[in-house]
Amino acid sequence: MPTLKVNGRRVTVDSDATLLDAARAAGVEVPTLCQFDGLEPWGGCRLCVVDMSQANWDDDWFKVVTACNHPVDEGMTVITDSDRIIETRRVVLDLLLARCPDTPLIQQWALEYGIEQTSYTPNPDPDDCILCGLCTRVCDHIGVSAISSINRGWGREIAPPFNQPPPDCIGCLACAEICPTDCIPFETSNVRRKIWGKEFEMLRDPKTGEAVITKEQAEHFAERSGVPMTYFETSDRSKRREMAKTFEKLQVVK
Ligand code: SF4
Ligand code: SF4
Ligand code: FES
Known part of the structure; x- marks a missing residue:
């Protein structure tokens, strides 16, 4: 150590x-x-x-x-x-502010380092993607790799192949949840979910009717883990209820 x-x-x-x-x-x-x-x-x-x-x-x-x-x-x-570390971070934030001048997270960080406006030419058509790569890495991490970084310069962005609904996406929302600037749009309801232009049907807990997971996500996790699909279809509430019943029985035995 x-x-x-x-x-x-x-x-x-x-x-x-x-x-x-x-x-x-x-x-x-x-x-x-x-x-x-x-x-x-x-x-x-x-x-x-x-x-x-x-x-x-x-x-x-x-x-x-x-x-x-x-x-x-x-x-x-x-x-x-050190002075040169603070200066290096200022340059990083100045460049990020040029790319994403309207993004609150970057504005806050830049202000912490005394930058109110970028000294570079700002992106003429800005969005909130800071190209941190967290979304693509989390997608790779779960074994899907449905999205990637494309284009160069100001046009660099995160997108599915050919900007079409990604065939491999399982609709898990991990990319949207991890995004530090919340710039990946999605819609989710008790019935359907939509992300990257792809629509998913939600699997619902057979007992409570709650939407738990997309069918594609459950299949992916079941295949990778060897755990039966029914486990992923069951809501946390149902799992807790089952656990409580088990404990109840244990107390009776005692
Ligand atoms: S929602 Fe799709 S693109 Fe996003 S992490 Fe899950 S599988 Fe990857
Ligand atoms: S996580 Fe968000 S900010 Fe980071 S690269 Fe992906 S879309 Fe862009
Ligand atoms: S390079 Fe270390 S946090 Fe980004």
Whole structure:
């Protein structure tokens, strides 16, 4: 378990931890946009940059690295708030504000770093996608990969293949839920769900009638986990009721 220093605070973390984990363990906040616990780090937004020096480097030699995907090592020194780190984050946010000038999340972060307006030419046709890649990574993570990043420059966006309803999408909404700017539209009701232009029928709990999951999602999870489809069709409320009945029986036995 390596021990390192973050902003002068000594901290010991697991050997597979990242510099971001070490900073959090030391109680030091590092801003992130494209990181999400449980998903492989990508290092795309570069907001989490920190200064890092290895134990065997000269005292004044530091390298700028992204904290969310950089491994820890024994004796490292990490500084999260040096002048050049603050300046690097300002540039990142200035560029993001040029891409997404009307997006509240980016406006807030930019303001925290003293930027009211971008110094670059703003996107002439902005939307709220900050290209953090969380949606595509979560979709890959669940084994579907129905969406991806397409085009370049201002035109870069997240979309299904050929901008058509994606055949592989299972309608789980994970991409929309994880999106930090809530920019993936969807509709969901007790009967139907629609996302990325694809419509899904909802499976309903046979006892309570509640919409639980799309048929495609239940099939996907059942196939991957070996758990019967009926488990995924059952609402949390029904599961809790069954559990309560089981406990009731256990008490009677006692
Ligand atoms: S709703 Fe479709 S595109 Fe979004 S994460 Fe689920 S499978 Fe992927
Ligand atoms: S749609 Fe949302 S989650 Fe996906 S890249 Fe854009 S901002 Fe990130
Ligand atoms: S949070 Fe580390 S690069 Fe985005």
